[in-house]
Amino acid sequence: MRAPSTRPVSRALTVAQVLLALAPAVALAVAWGQLPDTVPAHWGAAGVDRWGSKLEMLAVPAAALVLGAVFLAGTRLADPEHPVSLLSLELNERAVVAVSGCAVDLVLLAGTVGWILAAGDPAAAGGEPAALNWQVLGVPLVCTAAGALLTLRSSGMPEDDPLLGEQYRAHRISGAVLALAGVVMGVLCAFVLSGTAVQVCQAVIAAVAMAFVFVLLRRWL
Known part of the structure; x- marks a missing residue:
């Protein structure tokens, strides 16, 4: 395994990664009391096709926490002096790992917020066609x-x-x-x-x- 880089990770980058990893859990915690016990759990082309307990919604924030920890560790292990070639660009390896981790957590945050909004959507609750x-x-x-x-x-x-x-x-x-x-x-x-x-x-x-x-x-x- 590669030893951690001798160049420290900036505090701002660490804070950003931690906040993004925690954001889905915070969003769900804020909305938890207003969510019904049974929520839409899967959308097909025509709308809701499966229902489940709102406890299922914990999976997305949990994934964000695990992946956030993995990408945070990867950021610390990445070599900031090592360039990564992408097409005609030379990118910083540490920046690639950090940006990738933030992007994944942003996707999970968007999924959490979308699920929260859908759970309280009367159209979705009635089984009407809904977005994926x-x-x-x-x-x-x-x-x-x-x-x-x-x-x-x-x-x-x-x-x-x-x-x-x-x-x-x-x-x-x-x-x-x-x-x-x-x-x-x-x-x-x-x-x-x-x-x-x-x-x-x-x-x-x-x-x-x-x-x-x-x-x-x-x-x-």
Whole structure:
């Protein structure tokens, strides 16, 4: 494992990451007393197609806290002196990790707020057509972001390196597999599947993708 960078992370960046990770939990806590015990739990193309306990809403803030901690640790481990190549740009590795973490937490915050608003929407409560609930895309988005980060991290590495070229290619393929798995999950969960089939779909695709990644990277784990 890479040792933490000797250059400290700025306090402002740390505060921003912590606040964004906590924001979904704060939003849900503020609205908790006004939420009904039963809330819309999944939206299909025609509207609400599954209902559930409002306790299910805790999953999104919990995911934000876990991912926030992971990206905060990743920010501290990232090397601010190491450039990451993206198209024609040279980006700071630490900035890439931090911005990615903030973006994921912003998506989860938007999903939490959207779910809160939908839970109190009379049209949604009556089963009328409603907008897609983005909470079903939480896992696909995380999977896609992880794949994109892995691909981005290895995209600037030389493939002709006699020692590390094969490892870089394996990381690049693994990132593409995770990103593709996230996209497939997102499409199926948003427009095709409903109810418990969403959780089954996500579990199966994630397991297959992770198994494939493990096979590709097992030599360096």
